[in-house]
Amino acid sequence: MAKIAVWLKIDEESVVKALQEAGEKMDTVEGEVALDFSSVRRIDPRALRAMEELASLADHNGVKVVLRGINVSVYKVLKLVRLTSRFSFVS
Amino acid sequence: MATREVVQPRVEIPLSTESLSEERIAYLERLVRQAKTAAAVFTQFTQEDVDRIVKAMVLAGLGQAQYLARLAVEETKLGVMEDKVLKNMCATEFAYNYIKDKLTVGAIREFPERNLVEIADPIGVIFSLTPITNPTSTVLFKCIMAIKTRNAVIFSPHPNAWHCCSEAVKIMYESALKHGAPEGVFSCLESHTLQDNAYLMRHKDVALIDATGGPGAVEAAYSSGKPALGVGPGNTPVYLEKTADLNTAVVDIILSKTFDQGTICASEQTVVIDDEVYDRVLKKFEELGTHICNERESELLARSVIDPKTGFMQAAAVGQKATDIARLAGLAVKPGTKLLISPIQGVGREYPLSVEKLFPVLAVYRAKSVDEALKVCIDVNHAGGLGHTAVVFSRNDEIIRKFGEVMNAGRIIVNSPGSVGALGAVYNDLVPTFSFGCGTGGGNSTTDNVNIYHYLNIKRVARRTQAHMWFRVPNQIYFNLNAVENVRQFPSRSTIIVTNPSMEQIGHVDIVRRCLPEGSRVHVSVIPDAEPEVKVIMQGVQELNFYKADQIVALGGGSVIDAAKIMKLKYESPEADLEELAAPFLDLRKRVVQYPTEKTNRVRLIAISTTSGTGSEVTPFAVLTDKERGRKVTLADYSLTPDVAIVDPQFVMSMPKGLTADTGIDCLTHALEAAVSSYGSAYTECNAMQAIRMVFKYLPIAYEHPRDEEARSQMHNAACIAAMAFSNASVGVNHALAHAFGARFGVAHGRANALMLPHVIAYNASVPTKFVPSPYQKGYLAHKKYATIADLLGLGGHTIEEKVKNLVAATEQLLDQLGIPGSIADLGISREEFERAIPELTKLAFDDPSWRSNPRMPLMSELEDLFWKAYEGRGLAKLVGVSQQLTV
Numbered sequence: 001m002a003k004i005a006v007w008l009k010i011d012e013e014s015v016v017k018a019l020q021e022a023g024e025k026m027d028t029v030e031g032e033v034a035l036d037f038s039s040v041r042r043i044d045p046r047a048l049r050a051m052e053e054l055a056s057l058a059d060h061n062g063v064k065v066v067l068r069g070i071n072v073s074v075y076k077v078l079k080l081v082r083l084t085s086r087f088s089f090v091s
Numbered sequence: 092m093a094t095r096e097v098v099q100p101r102v103e104i105p106l107s108t109e110s111l112s113e114e115r116i117a118y119l120e121r122l123v124r125q126a127k128t129a130a131a132v133f134t135q136f137t138q139e140d141v142d143r144i145v146k147a148m149v150l151a152g153l154g155q156a157q158y159l160a161r162l163a164v165e166e167t168k169l170g171v172m173e174d175k176v177l178k179n180m181c182a183t184e185f186a187y188n189y190i191k192d193k194l195t196v197g198a199i200r201e202f203p204e205r206n207l208v209e210i211a212d213p214i215g216v217i218f219s220l221t222p223i224t225n226p227t228s229t230v231l232f233k234c235i236m237a238i239k240t241r242n243a244v245i246f247s248p249h250p251n252a253w254h255c256c257s258e259a260v261k262i263m264y265e266s267a268l269k270h271g272a273p274e275g276v277f278s279c280l281e282s283h284t285l286q287d288n289a290y291l292m293r294h295k296d297v298a299l300i301d302a303t304g305g306p307g308a309v310e311a312a313y314s315s316g317k318p319a320l321g322v323g324p325g326n327t328p329v330y331l332e333k334t335a336d337l338n339t340a341v342v343d344i345i346l347s348k349t350f351d352q353g354t355i356c357a358s359e360q361t362v363v364i365d366d367e368v369y370d371r372v373l374k375k376f377e378e379l380g381t382h383i384c385n386e387r388e389s390e391l392l393a394r395s396v397i398d399p400k401t402g403f404m405q406a407a408a409v410g411q412k413a414t415d416i417a418r419l420a421g422l423a424v425k426p427g428t429k430l431l432i433s434p435i436q437g438v439g440r441e442y443p444l445s446v447e448k449l450f451p452v453l454a455v456y457r458a459k460s461v462d463e464a465l466k467v468c469i470d471v472n473h474a475g476g477l478g479h480t481a482v483v484f485s486r487n488d489e490i491i492r493k494f495g496e497v498m499n500a501g502r503i504i505v506n507s508p509g510s511v512g513a514l515g516a517v518y519n520d521l522v523p524t525f526s527f528g529c530g531t532g533g534g535n536s537t538t539d540n541v542n543i544y545h546y547l548n549i550k551r552v553a554r555r556t557q558a559h560m561w562f563r564v565p566n567q568i569y570f571n572l573n574a575v576e577n578v579r580q581f582p583s584r585s586t587i588i589v590t591n592p593s594m595e596q597i598g599h600v601d602i603v604r605r606c607l608p609e610g611s612r613v614h615v616s617v618i619p620d621a622e623p624e625v626k627v628i629m630q631g632v633q634e635l636n637f638y639k640a641d642q643i644v645a646l647g648g649g650s651v652i653d654a655a656k657i658m659k660l661k662y663e664s665p666e667a668d669l670e671e672l673a674a675p676f677l678d679l680r681k682r683v684v685q686y687p688t689e690k691t692n693r694v695r696l697i698a699i700s701t702t703s704g705t706g707s708e709v710t711p712f713a714v715l716t717d718k719e720r721g722r723k724v725t726l727a728d729y730s731l732t733p734d735v736a737i738v739d740p741q742f743v744m745s746m747p748k749g750l751t752a753d754t755g756i757d758c759l760t761h762a763l764e765a766a767v768s769s770y771g772s773a774y775t776e777c778n779a780m781q782a783i784r785m786v787f788k789y790l791p792i793a794y795e796h797p798r799d800e801e802a803r804s805q806m807h808n809a810a811c812i813a814a815m816a817f818s819n820a821s822v823g824v825n826h827a828l829a830h831a832f833g834a835r836f837g838v839a840h841g842r843a844n845a846l847m848l849p850h851v852i853a854y855n856a857s858v859p860t861k862f863v864p865s866p867y868q869k870g871y872l873a874h875k876k877y878a879t880i881a882d883l884l885g886l887g888g889h890t891i892e893e894k895v896k897n898l899v900a901a902t903e904q905l906l907d908q909l910g911i912p913g914s915i916a917d918l919g920i921s922r923e924e925f926e927r928a929i930p931e932l933t934k935l936a937f938d939d940p941s942w943r944s945n946p947r948m949p950l951m952s953e954l955e956d957l958f959w960k961a962y963e964g965r966g967l968a969k970l971v972g973v974s975q976q977l978t979v
Contacts, residue, residue, distance in 0.1 A: 043132065045273050081127060
């Protein structure tokens, strides 16, 4: 089982900041990055762009990003912009 | 009147994007990505969210209506500023009034009585082309529609209206953003080329193209391979009919044609006026500031506003004042002239002014008759205006109806101005819009006034519907010994007893005759003891007519009762076409051919059965023999059901053993098939199960001891009870096989059923290769129902499989007891002969409607297999069939 190197609880008010924080750790992290979205009801375009950037960083560094507790509406948003294949999901 | 087609596309948007630079492509990609992100985020918004944003946008648009109108006129040099203010206000306020209470998020409509719910889903990214003629109003309208439906839009305005449009987009965007809309929901191409449009039209992330503009743009949109709302040009014909209110008509036409200097594509182009009122109408036009051109002036006008090469209007004239156009053409008109009218004598290239003119020039035509007027309107309609708009002024409803029928137009505007009328919500109840769908006539996908519902994917959640079922049997059933005496209670002046020779010989007819009410004239119609032919039926109908019968007593087996049912049908409804009524159907309630309800005569049918099998005395079926084609024709309708059934065992006491066995097994087959039928219900199952118990108990006794009154009585009742079950649940594949086999080899129906029965039970109890679609039942239950029957019969067994096997064995044992041949081979039919018959038998069985309610849908190969099993004989069924798989 892979080691969770970074675990972040995402707050709806500061999704972008939290994602940027996760992105900054991509260079050094060893293991998975787990982001808890269970408190996030909606995401906005800036958060979505931040997620795209995070996905690119993760791809570049070969890091697996696991999203936990994503609600169906947000999952559908990620699906529409074709981001779901770039993350792993756990409930 | 003369016509010639003139329609040619004016602008072609190339679908090639080769000349786009990398920078330009990156720019366009950025726009799409931004819109796509916004559209994705927008899916999370609720109805309250979008309604709040929409209201704010509408108020912002209203606040800037004059500003945007001024910008539009300054930039495009078209139209009238004051009218453009009104357009902007219509595009916001009227659109809002229409959409404010409409649901566009989630479940938007529910139809509880149909178990249907409609759910709205946004489209995604819309690429929208907007026109020069209605620039800002179209943008305002589309922005409001897009937010209401949670879509993102990339706008590509007409190049000569870019500034005012981009300003309109900006006002809408800022207001939307301020009230919570996703960033990037609207954007506007900073400048554009036709290649930009082509690139965006074909972009994979653009979900819909909404092209409001000329035919070139619309055609390009539809050619892109994307879903598109392309709405194009018009050429609005107007019929001013002599009964019209002329004052209203003239004012309406002037206001409409001069509204924004005629730039609305729904505005009037050619007015066809009845000869009787022509001069008066032109005088009224003149009085209200219109210049009527003479022949010379008309020529000058046509030359200056219509391009002689293309036959289309000159762009320089679009949206210009009448006085400016007159000056351009070299005409001397009074100052303040609103409109120029040019009389024309036909439609087409020789009559240049008969085409679309988006400026205040109107053609008029004097029509000598309604017929001519309608034809000229059709010509105008077909000269570039297909699918768009047509106008009629008349007080004659018949004329209005006829005009509506012959015009190919999405909007037929009656007694009101064309342009403002077509926009909707001002002069009528049309949906407010700034995009007119022109249907296939205009190469469009819709004839609607484009609105919010065209910006939605509407999904339908269809819950399973519990179909209505029924249990229909005769009103009155009299049973047990001497039940025939009940016939006396039915008054009749003229009764026909339909029967066969043997009933007369053994005195049964006399028994019935004695039970008829006094004073009733009685005639006996003796028919052959065989399935009825058409000629026998028609002879019977002749007798019914001759004796003016008001009552038929059918005394006999299934054939006699069936014959009486059809005689009654033809007597009451002589026009009934038996061949047509025998047309196949899947669902009784949806059948194509309906039985007649109009009756020439009325007659009561009392059915007295003299066999214990078919149950025809209570069924809605009748079988005819078609000797010419060597087949049986089955009629089925509840109107065939006898009015009264008499189930009196005294008429079956003398049945020979063979007939007792065959009819008894026919009854068992009815009950077993109804018990597992996919049309079955609790109402039919209880009857079926009871009949099965009675058959297993009393049939062997009735067979062995024909004079046993109780056994005969119980079997007679069992046949009637089983028939009540299958009359409402239908039968199954056993009957389909037996019908085909019986007709081909001349084997009695009951015996043919018996030969198939054990094999069919085993077949139906196995997991189907194909299930029969049936809204009546949930899940596959046949094997469990057979097991329940085995339990009812006390056959033992622990598992369903064991119980089914025991039922098959018990059935075979019963058949053995009754001396029924064990196989088709035992009937003396050679294997070679049977093999030759198999293809036809299989086809006939598959065509037979009986199996439609079978719990297992038979494949042709399975029918063939069942025929062969029946050929080989029973004993195999219990060994082979059931053991396949009972794991459902």
